[in-house]
Amino acid sequence: MDIGSVEQLIAGSKWQGKAAPEIVPGLQWLNSGPLSLKALRGKIVLIDFWTYSCVNCLRTLPHLKQWHKKYSAKGLVIIGVHTPEFAFERDQDNVAAAVKDFGIKYPVVLDSDYSVWKAWNNAWWPRKLLVDAKGVVRYDHIGEGGYDEAEAEIIKLLKEANPALKLPEKEPAQKAERGAVCYPTTAELYCGYSRGSIGNREGYGEERIAEYVDAGQHKEGFMYLQGSWLAKEEYLYHAGKAGHIQIRFRATTVNAVMSADKTCELEVTIDGKPLTKENAGSDVVVEKDRSFVRVKEPRMYNIIRLKRHASREVRLSAKRSFSIYAYTFGSCEGLDM
Amino acid sequence: MEKKKVVVYSAIWCPWCKKAKEWLTAQKIPFKEVDVEKEPKAAEEMVKKSGQTGIPVIEIGDEIIVGFDVDRIKKALKIK
Numbered sequence: 001m002d003i004g005s006v007e008q009l010i011a012g013s014k015w016q017g018k019a020a021p022e023i024v025p026g027l028q029w030l031n032s033g034p035l036s037l038k039a040l041r042g043k044i045v046l047i048d049f050w051t052y053s054c055v056n057c058l059r060t061l062p063h064l065k066q067w068h069k070k071y072s073a074k075g076l077v078i079i080g081v082h083t084p085e086f087a088f089e090r091d092q093d094n095v096a097a098a099v100k101d102f103g104i105k106y107p108v109v110l111d112s113d114y115s116v117w118k119a120w121n122n123a124w125w126p127r128k129l130l131v132d133a134k135g136v137v138r139y140d141h142i143g144e145g146g147y148d149e150a151e152a153e154i155i156k157l158l159k160e161a162n163p164a165l166k167l168p169e170k171e172p173a174q175k176a177e178r179g180a181v182c183y184p185t186t187a188e189l190y191c192g193y194s195r196g197s198i199g200n201r202e203g204y205g206e207e208r209i210a211e212y213v214d215a216g217q218h219k220e221g222f223m224y225l226q227g228s229w230l231a232k233e234e235y236l237y238h239a240g241k242a243g244h245i246q247i248r249f250r251a252t253t254v255n256a257v258m259s260a261d262k263t264c265e266l267e268v269t270i271d272g273k274p275l276t277k278e279n280a281g282s283d284v285v286v287e288k289d290r291s292f293v294r295v296k297e298p299r300m301y302n303i304i305r306l307k308r309h310a311s312r313e314v315r316l317s318a319k320r321s322f323s324i325y326a327y328t329f330g331s332c333e334g335l336d337m
Numbered sequence: 338m339e340k341k342k343v344v345v346y347s348a349i350w351c352p353w354c355k356k357a358k359e360w361l362t363a364q365k366i367p368f369k370e371v372d373v374e375k376e377p378k379a380a381e382e383m384v385k386k387s388g389q390t391g392i393p394v395i396e397i398g399d400e401i402i403v404g405f406d407v408d409r410i411k412k413a414l415k416i417k
Binding site: 145 | 348350351352353355356357359363390391392393403404405406
C-alpha cells in the first residue's frame with residue numbers, strides 16, 4: 001500500500017465529531033474499578049491504545065503520565081486501553097508488572113480479546129483519542145507525536161466543560177539542540193515465521209527445532225541464526241546450547257522484545273566487540289571485556305544506544321534457552337529509545 | 338521581523354520534524370513543508386544543499402539548518 005492510500009485509509013477511520021463507543025463491560029481493570037464513558041460524562045476522557053512491549057507506545061508514556069499528574073484533578077481521565085500484540089501481553093500479571101514498572105497511575109483496561117479495539121475499529125498502536133464532556137470524540141491522533149497539539153486540546157476541552165477552571169501553565173515546547181536529527185532507519189523486524197525474514201539459507205523450520213549455520217554475510221532487514229532454534233508463528237526460541245542471532249541495522253537505538261523461562265544471560269556484541277558505557281542500552285550490563293543483558297520477564301529490552309546514527313551489526317549469543325519476538329529501532333539522535 | 342522564506346524538509350515518521358513544525362506553528366512562522374519520501378527530487382535537492390541525509394532540514398532564506406536547532410532557527414529569523 002502506498003503512503004497516499006494509507007493516508008486516505010487513516011482519514012476515513014478518524015473519529016472526530018462522532019460519538020465515542022462505550023467501553024465494553026466485563027473487562028479486567030488495573031488502577032481502577034470498571035469505568036464507563038456514560039458514567040464519565042462531564043469529564044474529559046483520553047483513550048490511549050497501547051501495548052507494553054511496543055516502543056512507539058513507550059515513547060508516548062512520559063507525556064500521558066505528565067498529563068495525568070497535571071490534569072487529573074481538573075477533570076481529565078486517562079484510560080490506557082491495553083490491546084496485546086504478542087500472546088504474552090494477554091497475561092494480566094505481565095501487564096500489571098509493566099504498569100507498576102512504568103509508574104502508570106491512571107486506569108488501564110485489559111483489552112485482551114480486542115473488544116474495545118474492534119468497537120473503535122482501530123488498527124494502530126499507539127493512538128490517542130479525546131472525548132469531550134458530552135461523549136463526543138474531539139481529537140484523534142494515530143502514532144507517536146502531536147503532544148503539544150494534544151495538550152492544547154486537553155486544555156481547551158477542560159475549559160469548555162468548566163470555564164471557571166484554573167489550569168497549570170502549559171510546559172514550553174521541549175528545547176532542542178544541535179543533533180536533533182532523524183535518519184532513514186531499519187524497519188521493525190519480527191522474528192516469528194508469520195511476519196519475519198531469516199537470512200540463513202536453511203529458511204524457517206516452522207514449528208520444529210532446526211540447526212542453523214550463520215555463513216557470516218549479513219543483509220539489513222534479515223535475521224541470521226547459529227545453533228538450534230525453534231521457529232514459532234510469533235517468535236524464535238533458542239533451544240539451548242551455544243547459539244546466536246545476528247542482524248545488520250541502521251539506527252541510533254536497538255531494542256529487542258524477549259523472554260526466558262529461567263534467567264538467561266545474553267552476550268551482546270556490536271561489530272564483534274563488547275558494548276561500552278557509551279553505546280550500551282539501559283538493559284545491558286557492561287563489565288570488563290564483556291557486555292550482557294539478563295533476560296527473564298517478557299518485555300522490550302533496550303540493547304544499544306549510539307550517539308550517532310550508523311550502520312552496524314549486533315549479535316546476541318546465549319548458552320541457554322530464550323525467546324525473541326521482535327527488534328525495534330530508533331531513528332533519531334538526541335532521543336532515548 | 339525580517340520575512341524570509343522557510344522550507345522544512347521532513348517525513349511522517351520523523352519525531353524531530355514534528356517538533357520543528359509544531360515549534361514554527363506556535364511561533365506563527367509560515368513555512369512550506371516538503372515530504373522527502375513523497376518528493377524524491379526535492380529529497381535529492383535537500384541532500385545536495387545540506388550534504389547529508391538526516392531530517393529535518395530547515396531552509397531559511399539562504400541558510401540551511403540540519404536538525405531542529407532552536408537557537409539557529411531564531412538567529413536565522415532574527416527573533417528572540
